[in-house]
Amino acid sequence: MSTESLQVELAERSYPIHFSGSHELLKKEVHRLRDMGRSVRVISDARVLDAQPDYLAQAGFKDSEILSLPPGEQSKSVDSFSQALSFLANQACNRDCALFAFGGGVIGDLAGYVAASYLRGIDFYQIPTTLLSMVDSSVGGKTGINLPEGKNLVGAFWQPKAVYIDSTLLQSLPPREFAAGMAEVIKYGMLADAGLLSDLEDYAGLSAASEELPDVVRRCCAIKAQVVADDEKETASSGGRALLNLGHTFAHAIENVAGYGEYLHGEAVAIGLVLATRLSVELGQLHTESVERVESIIASYQLPTRLRDPLPMDQLMLAMQRDKKTRGGKLRFVSMKALGEAITSDGVDPKLVEEIWTQA
Numbered sequence: 001m002s003t004e005s006l007q008v009e010l011a012e013r014s015y016p017i018h019f020s021g022s023h024e025l026l027k028k029e030v031h032r033l034r035d036m037g038r039s040v041r042v043i044s045d046a047r048v049l050d051a052q053p054d055y056l057a058q059a060g061f062k063d064s065e066i067l068s069l070p071p072g073e074q075s076k077s078v079d080s081f082s083q084a085l086s087f088l089a090n091q092a093c094n095r096d097c098a099l100f101a102f103g104g105g106v107i108g109d110l111a112g113y114v115a116a117s118y119l120r121g122i123d124f125y126q127i128p129t130t131l132l133s134m135v136d137s138s139v140g141g142k143t144g145i146n147l148p149e150g151k152n153l154v155g156a157f158w159q160p161k162a163v164y165i166d167s168t169l170l171q172s173l174p175p176r177e178f179a180a181g182m183a184e185v186i187k188y189g190m191l192a193d194a195g196l197l198s199d200l201e202d203y204a205g206l207s208a209a210s211e212e213l214p215d216v217v218r219r220c221c222a223i224k225a226q227v228v229a230d231d232e233k234e235t236a237s238s239g240g241r242a243l244l245n246l247g248h249t250f251a252h253a254i255e256n257v258a259g260y261g262e263y264l265h266g267e268a269v270a271i272g273l274v275l276a277t278r279l280s281v282e283l284g285q286l287h288t289e290s291v292e293r294v295e296s297i298i299a300s301y302q303l304p305t306r307l308r309d310p311l312p313m314d315q316l317m318l319a320m321q322r323d324k325k326t327r328g329g330k331l332r333f334v335s336m337k338a339l340g341e342a343i344t345s346d347g348v349d350p351k352l353v354e355e356i357w358t359q360a
């Protein structure tokens, strides 16, 4: 990884994203906490712990301090949330306990929400193990769980104290998971960095071992850190943090209607990015050729550009109504006025949205 750390600037809630020497820095932090008499706990999943059997022990954690949940989106649930709270309460963890998330986006979002809720808030650290969580979900403090009614419908903004990005962890990541992470990388190019998008065209076939990957991860984190610093709680009247949701209004509806886990989050985002491009064309903001270009970039990273099977339109439209960007019953979309420059679009005609879905 790149030698520097990045700082997410949020006044008293500022924190570093470490890209180099992360494992060593993590170990130091665990020791520092223990030296202060504080306890530490970890939430992880069975697949990550199997793939990385020694990582936590080498950083100073003990087995009894680790809660292992089943892998996959199903663990981002009220049941797992409750299980994790009981894990802390049964061990009499108090307010000086620090909670570490060791896993991908599901574990990070869940553990963050547990940390935000337990005793009204305890310290929280992110150790992302997937590409998706390294470039996106571990940064910015959006934590939460899914409901049967919709994706991420319950949660809190709760910033981590630090993020430890260790690219060596990607070597054991299954190819499908790596590809899913690339969807969020492509998203960053599409929303804020035309140069990154062009580079991704040149790098097609990027893998965990590619020498370009550390710089790509850092570029995504730098965009996210800036957007979050400018609009931490997504309250800007236009643009702002909502732009990070490019493709997600469609993606969350796909995940909810198809059933959580049917599509990986990144796979749904990949389809959502194509649909957001089609929407931008229909709104007269992009040329038609943009769709072909976006589809080609997405496909070159072994990601889907279309749904495997059609999903019921009424359910997709209903799921979209529950999107957190909706105001006064009206959908707010993130579209692009150029590839590399996202904007928010209000008052989009639902008929147009239905028409876009028919092309999914």
Ligand SMILES: O=C(O)C(=O)C[C@@H](O)[C@H](O)[C@H](O)COP(=O)(O)O
Pocket (backbone or CB within 6 Å): 136, 137, 139, 140, 142, 151, 152, 184, 241, 242, 244, 245, 248, 324
């Ligand atoms: O951090 C953000 O803000 C994002 O929108 C990043 C998204 O990629 C991420 O999936 C996020 O968790 C979605 O948030 P939501 O508010 O739409 O549930």
